[in-house]
Amino acid sequence: MKARYNYRIYPKPHQIEPLAKAFGCARVVYNDALWLYKKALIEGLPIPKDVDKQVITQAKKTPDRAWLSEVSNIVLQQSFRDLQTAWNNYFSSLKGKRKGKKVGLPKFKKKQSRQAIRFRKGGFKVHSQSVKLAKIGHVKMVVSRPLPSSPSSVTIIKDCAGRYFASFVVEIPQPIPPPSVPPNRGDAEGRGVGIDLGLTHFCILSTGEKIENPRLHKKMLRKIKKANRRLSKAKKDSLRRKKRKLRLAKLHAKVKDQRTDFLHKLTTRLVRENQTLAVEDLNVAGLIKNRKLSRAISDAGWAKFKTLLAAKCDKYGRDLIIVDRWFASSQICSCCGQSGGRKELDVREWECLYCNTVHDRDINAAKNLIREAGGQSDSEKRDNAVLDGAFKVRTQENPYPHTAPWLSPMSDCRL
Ligand SMILES: [Zn+2]
Numbered sequence: 001m002k003a004r005y006n007y008r009i010y011p012k013p014h015q016i017e018p019l020a021k022a023f024g025c026a027r028v029v030y031n032d033a034l035w036l037y038k039k040a041l042i043e044g045l046p047i048p049k050d051v052d053k054q055v056i057t058q059a060k061k062t063p064d065r066a067w068l069s070e071v072s073n074i075v076l077q078q079s080f081r082d083l084q085t086a087w088n089n090y091f092s093s094l095k096g097k098r099k100g101k102k103v104g105l106p107k108f109k110k111k112q113s114r115q116a117i118r119f120r121k122g123g124f125k126v127h128s129q130s131v132k133l134a135k136i137g138h139v140k141m142v143v144s145r146p147l148p149s150s151p152s153s154v155t156i157i158k159d160c161a162g163r164y165f166a167s168f169v170v171e172i173p174q175p176i177p178p179p180s181v182p183p184n185r186g187d188a189e190g191r192g193v194g195i196d197l198g199l200t201h202f203c204i205l206s207t208g209e210k211i212e213n214p215r216l217h218k219k220m221l222r223k224i225k226k227a228n229r230r231l232s233k234a235k236k237d238s239l240r241r242k243k244r245k246l247r248l249a250k251l252h253a254k255v256k257d258q259r260t261d262f263l264h265k266l267t268t269r270l271v272r273e274n275q276t277l278a279v280e281d282l283n284v285a286g287l288i289k290n291r292k293l294s295r296a297i298s299d300a301g302w303a304k305f306k307t308l309l310a311a312k313c314d315k316y317g318r319d320l321i322i323v324d325r326w327f328a329s330s331q332i333c334s335c336c337g338q339s340g341g342r343k344e345l346d347v348r349e350w351e352c353l354y355c356n357t358v359h360d361r362d363i364n365a366a367k368n369l370i371r372e373a374g375g376q377s378d379s380e381k382r383d384n385a386v387l388d389g390a391f392k393v394r395t396q397e398n399p400y401p402h403t404a405p406w407l408s409p410m411s412d413c414r415l
Contacts, residue, residue, distance in 0.1 A: 007144060025070070195280075196363075210362070217295070278372065336354050
């Protein structure tokens with residue numbers, strides 16, 4: 001099993017220029033090669049076999065590209081290989097040979113966005129507090145945790161906020177023994193936990209716990225708006241504009257880091273404490289189109305939450321069950337299974353007409369999710385699991401055969 005380990009690196013002032021050159025040259029090689037590939041595609045010709053020679057070896061001899069020789073050849077070769085991979089991924093995705101999300105045609109890289117170069121074995125060496133890069137030298141690295149095995153490659157990244165990172169690809173042993181699940185977690189029958197995603201609270205667990213939504217972007221909104229205003233007033237191509245752009249990028253980076261930290265901590269906790277996790281299959285991309293809610297939803301980071309949850313469940317051997325998007329989790333009574341009918345969004349609490357239980361709307365929904373997920377044994381679950389993107393989706397059986405109407409689509413379109 002492959003994993004990525006990321007570390008912050010701090011290049012010395014005299015290393016920044018060679019790094020910038022390497023980023024620039026790698027980008028030029030990538031773009032030149034992509035241009036040749038696209039030209040061949042448009043003209044309907046086969047892709048020439050010597051593209052790498054054309055864009056690297058021969059290009060170095062021309063006055064236009066002579067500066068390519070100043071950079072390690074490993075970086076340039078790797079940049080070309082990365083383009084080949086991206087190109088092949090697009091075509092295998094197009095033909096349906098590739099699992100998961102559709103991959104687009106590679107795009108030309110821009111000078112202003114995030115920059116990256118990659119070193120394969122032979123081009124770098126890891127030391128206890130630094131990483132040695134070809135033609136750049138030892139770069140100070142903060143090793144927050146040791147690497148589990150020797151890495152096969154390293155990507156050096158400079159993000160928009162001007163920070164440098166080293167990202168290693170390492171092989172980790174599979175399977176990792178799952179951390180112990182404390183007994184009596186989840187609902188009364190110990191089946192696991194249902195997770196209902198919300199905006200007032202980030203999520204509500206079937207155990208009754210409500211997890212606060214940190215609303216990070218909203219907290220920074222005033223500063224971000226101000227930085228945006230100041231940026232728009234600066235003259236084009238001026239040094240001041242550059243500085244203000246960096247300031248804005250730094251604010252965005254801070255929000256992103258805080259959100260990632262929150263989501264990692266939450267998902268790790270949930271996966272550690274439960275064997276089975278049930279979440280709703282929300283159509284995040286569709287919901288974001290709702291203009292009133294888009295900022296709040298993007299801020300909450302639901303999509304990233306689910307990606308992390310899926311990855312961690314996979315790593316630790318937990319069962320993640322994605323309950324159908326049309327399952328009316330907020331309509332059914334989690335006690336007796338009777339449908340209480342559709343409820344408006346402002347109804348936060350309701351009483352079941354059949355068994356007189358008073359429900360908190362969200363906790364009831366979370367309980368229904370895990371109840372819906374717990375209908376089958378583990379082996380059956382695995383048989384029925386179909387990999388759809390990153391998520392295991394299971395065909396559903398009605399656990400309450402006497403109440404069928406809620407299974408009809410569109411019965412609970414809550415937003
Ligand atoms: Zn009831």
